Amino acid sequence: xxxxxxxxxxxxxxxxxxxxxxxxxxxxxxxxxxxxxxxxxxxxxxxxxxxxxxxxxxxxxxxxxxxxxxxxxxxxxxxxxxxxxxxxxxxxxxxxxxxxxxxxxxxxxxxxxxxxxxxxxxxxxxxxxxxxxxxxxxxxxxxxxxxxxxxxxxxxxxxxxxxxxxxxxxxxxxxxxxxxxxxxxxxxxxxxxxxxxxxxxxxxxxxxxxxxxxxxxxxxxxxxxxxxxxxxxxxxxxxxxxxxxxxxxxxxxxxxxxxxxxxxxxxxxxxxxxxxxxxxxxxxxxxxxxxxxxxxxxxxxxxxxxxxxxxxxxxxxxxxxxxxxxxxxxxxxxxxxxxxxxxxxxxxxxxxxxxxxxxxxxxxxxxxxxxxxx
Numbered sequence: 001x002x003x004x005x006x007x008x009x010x011x012x013x014x015x016x017x018x019x020x021x022x023x024x025x026x027x028x029x030x031x032x033x034x035x036x037x038x039x040x041x042x043x044x045x046x047x048x049x050x051x052x053x054x055x056x057x058x059x060x061x062x063x064x065x066x067x068x069x070x071x072x073x074x075x076x077x078x079x080x081x082x083x084x085x086x087x088x089x090x091x092x093x094x095x096x097x098x099x100x101x102x103x104x105x106x107x108x109x110x111x112x113x114x115x116x117x118x119x120x121x122x123x124x125x126x127x128x129x130x131x132x133x134x135x136x137x138x139x140x141x142x143x144x145x146x147x148x149x150x151x152x153x154x155x156x157x158x159x160x161x162x163x164x165x166x167x168x169x170x171x172x173x174x175x176x177x178x179x180x181x182x183x184x185x186x187x188x189x190x191x192x193x194x195x196x197x198x199x200x201x202x203x204x205x206x207x208x209x210x211x212x213x214x215x216x217x218x219x220x221x222x223x224x225x226x227x228x229x230x231x232x233x234x235x236x237x238x239x240x241x242x243x244x245x246x247x248x249x250x251x252x253x254x255x256x257x258x259x260x261x262x263x264x265x266x267x268x269x270x271x272x273x274x275x276x277x278x279x280x281x282x283x284x285x286x287x288x289x290x291x292x293x294x295x296x297x298x299x300x301x302x303x304x305x306x307x308x309x310x311x312x313x314x315x316x317x318x319x320x321x322x323x324x325x326x327x328x329x330x331x332x333x334x335x336x337x338x339x340x341x342x343x344x345x346x347x348x349x350x351x352x353x354x355x356x357x358x359x360x361x362x363x364x365x366x367x368x369x370x371x372x373x374x
Contacts (some may be wrong), residue, residue: 075358282308
């Protein structure tokens with residue numbers, strides 16, 4: 001049986017293998033962003049400064065989606081990615097950024113990728129003397145301004161995702177149209193998933209199956225798009241495309257489950273934000289759903305009493321929640337992650353890769369999910 005748990009040395013090797021792809025992603029994204037900024041110079045109006053102000057957020061991601069698309073393309077074709085492939089693959093990262101900016105507004109998250117969220121950073125630009133006055137939807141006019149500008153930034157970022165595809169003129173129009181159709185489908189599925197995610201905040205009990213539906217329509221769908229992008233660019237056979245998308249979905253489940261453990265500080269973390277954020281905000285993650293289903297009645301009551309208290313959360317609350325999660329949930333979560341990593345690797349075995357190094361990268365990418373700390 002294949003060992004699905006990566007070693008520390010393999011984690012290091014993966015970082016070495018992924019570094020060139022991150023660099024290519026940043027270069028291609030910087031080219032698109034610089035072109036936009038040249039077309040939209042700053043003025044005395046604060047609204048012309050927001051994209052520049054928040055650009056550091058754009059270049060802080062892991063670029064897993066981009067890597068999956070480019071590595072998948074290179075593995076399926078046996079050829080290195082050309083500039084048009086490198087450009088097109090950035091649509092996945094731009095789109096992810098677009099969704100994160102909107103998510104941060106809806107979730108009222110104050111930090112993203114070690115930096116203030118776009119809505120919070122933009123609120124500092126508000127010049128009105130009535131900044132502290134209450135607003136109808138937002139706590140103050142200053143925050144209303146910041147969130148409104150962040151929504152506009154999100155729309156600009158999404159447009160860059162479209163430009164990444166439209167400007168790849170080395171591909172024929174039908175291929176670019178297929179990629180734009182993929183983007184549109186992601187729009188519809190992710191918006192449904194985000195709506196369901198918001199609905200979960202209002203129900204008294206979240207089942208694990210409910211969470212899975214949301215996760216598949218958010219994290220899972222965009223990773224599946226990374227696989228679809230690789231297959232479309234490589235003009236791969238349907239069988240290979242299906243297997244690569246299967247890999248992406250299993251990988252994304254393992255990735256999201258590990259993220260949930262990191263977000264609650266249940267495992268060692270070096271995340272940019274607080275590893276207690278999910279506990280403080282009461283986020284309805286898989287960890288939460290499994291706790292509700294698995295904790296005995298007395299422990300469940302203690303968990304619910306300490307989870308999601310916002311500003312009233314104490315260090316004792318956080319410690320109690322983590323202790324209960326480690327005792328009753330962590331083992332089952334790790335087992336789930338291992339099952340999905342194994343399924344992801346099995347999907348790779350069904351793909352007729354022309355470049356075997358691609359299989360190594362993708363296999364390592366999935367295997368490190370049992371030890372990832374950021």
